[in-house]
Amino acid sequence: MNETSLTALFILLIGLIILSGFFSSSETGMMSLNRYRLKHMAKTGHKGARRAQNLLNRTDQLIGVILIGNNFVNIFASSIATVIAIRVWGDAGIAVATVLLTIVILIFAEVTPKTLAALFPEKIAFPASYILGPLLKALYPLVWTVNLFTGAILKLLGISSARATEDHLSREELRTVVNEAGALIPAKHKDMLVSILDLDNVTVNDIMVPRNDVIGIDLEDDTDAILRQLKNSQHTRLPVFNGDINNIQGILHLRNIARLLKEDDINKDMIMTLSQEPYFIPEGTPLNTQLLKFQKGKRRFGVVVDEYGDVLGVATLEDILEEIVGEFTTDYAATSADIIPQDDGTYIIDGSTGVRTINKTLGWKLPTDGPKTLNGLITETLENIPDTNVCLKVSGHRVEVLQIKDNVVKAAIVHPKKTKRAIGTKVR
Structure with missing residues (x-):
C-alpha cells in the first residue's frame, strides 16, 4: 500500500469519526429537546422545530435511522483503522487499532458530542434535522425492517410499541415546571399559577367567613336600627335573615337600595322585595368547582351550609379570587x-x-x-x-x-x- 493510499485512508477514517460524532450528538440532542418548548416553537413557525417535531413523532424510526448510521460508520471506521494499523505496525496493529480507535471514538465521537448536545440540544437537533429527515426517507426500507423485528421482540416482552407518544403533565409535574421556570416567569405570576393548581385541594370551608363573623340584616330588629346598619355597612352584599342566621330569607345588594337610603324611605317589605334568593353552597365544595358554579349561575355570594342545612358561613367570588391572586391590599x-x-x-x-x-x-x-x-x-x-x-x-x-x-x-x-x-x- 503506497503512501497516497494510506493518507486517503486516514482522511476517510477522520471523516467516519466525524460522522459518528454527528449521529451520537443527533441522538442525544433530539432526545434532550424540551417537548413543550418544541411544540411552542413549532406553533410559532420555527422551521427547525417543525422538522424536529415531525421526526420525534416517529421516535422508533428516528432512533432506527440514527443507530443504523452510527453503527455503520463505527464498524466501517474499525475496518479502516485495522487496515491502517496492519500497514503501519504489522500483525500487532490489530491490538493497537482496537485500543486507539476505542479511545478516539469515546472522546471525539461519543462523550464530547453527546455532552455538547445535552447542553445545547436545540443548536444540535435543529440543524441535524436537515440531514436526518432525507436520510430517513432514503433508508426507510431498512429502518422499517429493523423496526419490524424490534417490535416483535418488544411484543414478546409484553411491551406495546404502539403506546401513545403524547406527553401529558400531571398537576404535580406542572407545578414543578412552573416553579423551575426561574426568571422567565415573575414570582407573583408563579404564585398565581400554583394557586390555580391548588384550587382542587382547597374547599369553601377554608375561605368562608364563619357564621359568627357574618354581618347581616335581622328582620326582627326595628327599622331604625336596620337603616343605621345599612348606611354604615362596609359590605355590598348582606344576608337577610329572620331572628337566626339559619333562617336566611335573601341576599340584599346595597346597590339596589341606595336610592331609598338617601331618602330614608325604607321598610322591611322593601328589603325583602329587593333581596335576591339566597344561593346555598354545600360544605366541602372544592374552590375550582365553586368558581365554575359562580360563573355559570352569575353569582358572587353564597351561603355555606352543612348536611343538615345549618349555616356555616358565607363565601364570595372575591374570596376565591384572593386565593389565586392574593390579598387585594399590598401589605x-x-x-x-x-x-x-x-x-x-x-x-x-x-x-x-x-x-x-x-x-x-x-x-x-x-x-x-x-x-x-x-x-x-x-x-x-x-x-x-x-x-x-x-x-x-x-x-x-x-x-x-x-x-x-x-x-x-x-x-x-x-x-x-x-x-x-x-x-x-x-x-x-
Missing part, C-alpha cells in the same frame, strides 16, 4: 385588624382569623388539614377550651392566649417559628 399584615405586628417580631392575631390567611400573610406553615381558624387550632391542640390565659406550642410556634370570651379564644400572641418542635407541645 395585608400591616393593614389587617386581625393580624397586628409587634415591635418584638411577634403578632397579635384575632382568634377567628383563618389558618390559611395566617399562612399566606406571614409565610408560615400552620396545619390546614384540621381546624380552619386560630381559635380552633388552639382548642384542638389543648384538647379543651381554655378557661384562663395559657401558653402552648402549635406547629413549632409559641402561642400565648390573650383573651377568652364566650368559650372562644378572641386573641393570641403568636411568635414566629424558631426551632422545630413537636406539634402541640405545651410550654411548662
Whole structure:
C-alpha cells in the first residue's frame, strides 16, 4: 500500500469519526429537546422545530435511522483503522487499532458530542434535522425492517410499541415546571399559577367567613336600627335573615337600595322585595368547582351550609379570587385588624382569623388539614377550651392566649417559628 493510499485512508477514517460524532450528538440532542418548548416553537413557525417535531413523532424510526448510521460508520471506521494499523505496525496493529480507535471514538465521537448536545440540544437537533429527515426517507426500507423485528421482540416482552407518544403533565409535574421556570416567569405570576393548581385541594370551608363573623340584616330588629346598619355597612352584599342566621330569607345588594337610603324611605317589605334568593353552597365544595358554579349561575355570594342545612358561613367570588391572586391590599399584615405586628417580631392575631390567611400573610406553615381558624387550632391542640390565659406550642410556634370570651379564644400572641418542635407541645 503506497503512501497516497494510506493518507486517503486516514482522511476517510477522520471523516467516519466525524460522522459518528454527528449521529451520537443527533441522538442525544433530539432526545434532550424540551417537548413543550418544541411544540411552542413549532406553533410559532420555527422551521427547525417543525422538522424536529415531525421526526420525534416517529421516535422508533428516528432512533432506527440514527443507530443504523452510527453503527455503520463505527464498524466501517474499525475496518479502516485495522487496515491502517496492519500497514503501519504489522500483525500487532490489530491490538493497537482496537485500543486507539476505542479511545478516539469515546472522546471525539461519543462523550464530547453527546455532552455538547445535552447542553445545547436545540443548536444540535435543529440543524441535524436537515440531514436526518432525507436520510430517513432514503433508508426507510431498512429502518422499517429493523423496526419490524424490534417490535416483535418488544411484543414478546409484553411491551406495546404502539403506546401513545403524547406527553401529558400531571398537576404535580406542572407545578414543578412552573416553579423551575426561574426568571422567565415573575414570582407573583408563579404564585398565581400554583394557586390555580391548588384550587382542587382547597374547599369553601377554608375561605368562608364563619357564621359568627357574618354581618347581616335581622328582620326582627326595628327599622331604625336596620337603616343605621345599612348606611354604615362596609359590605355590598348582606344576608337577610329572620331572628337566626339559619333562617336566611335573601341576599340584599346595597346597590339596589341606595336610592331609598338617601331618602330614608325604607321598610322591611322593601328589603325583602329587593333581596335576591339566597344561593346555598354545600360544605366541602372544592374552590375550582365553586368558581365554575359562580360563573355559570352569575353569582358572587353564597351561603355555606352543612348536611343538615345549618349555616356555616358565607363565601364570595372575591374570596376565591384572593386565593389565586392574593390579598387585594399590598401589605395585608400591616393593614389587617386581625393580624397586628409587634415591635418584638411577634403578632397579635384575632382568634377567628383563618389558618390559611395566617399562612399566606406571614409565610408560615400552620396545619390546614384540621381546624380552619386560630381559635380552633388552639382548642384542638389543648384538647379543651381554655378557661384562663395559657401558653402552648402549635406547629413549632409559641402561642400565648390573650383573651377568652364566650368559650372562644378572641386573641393570641403568636411568635414566629424558631426551632422545630413537636406539634402541640405545651410550654411548662
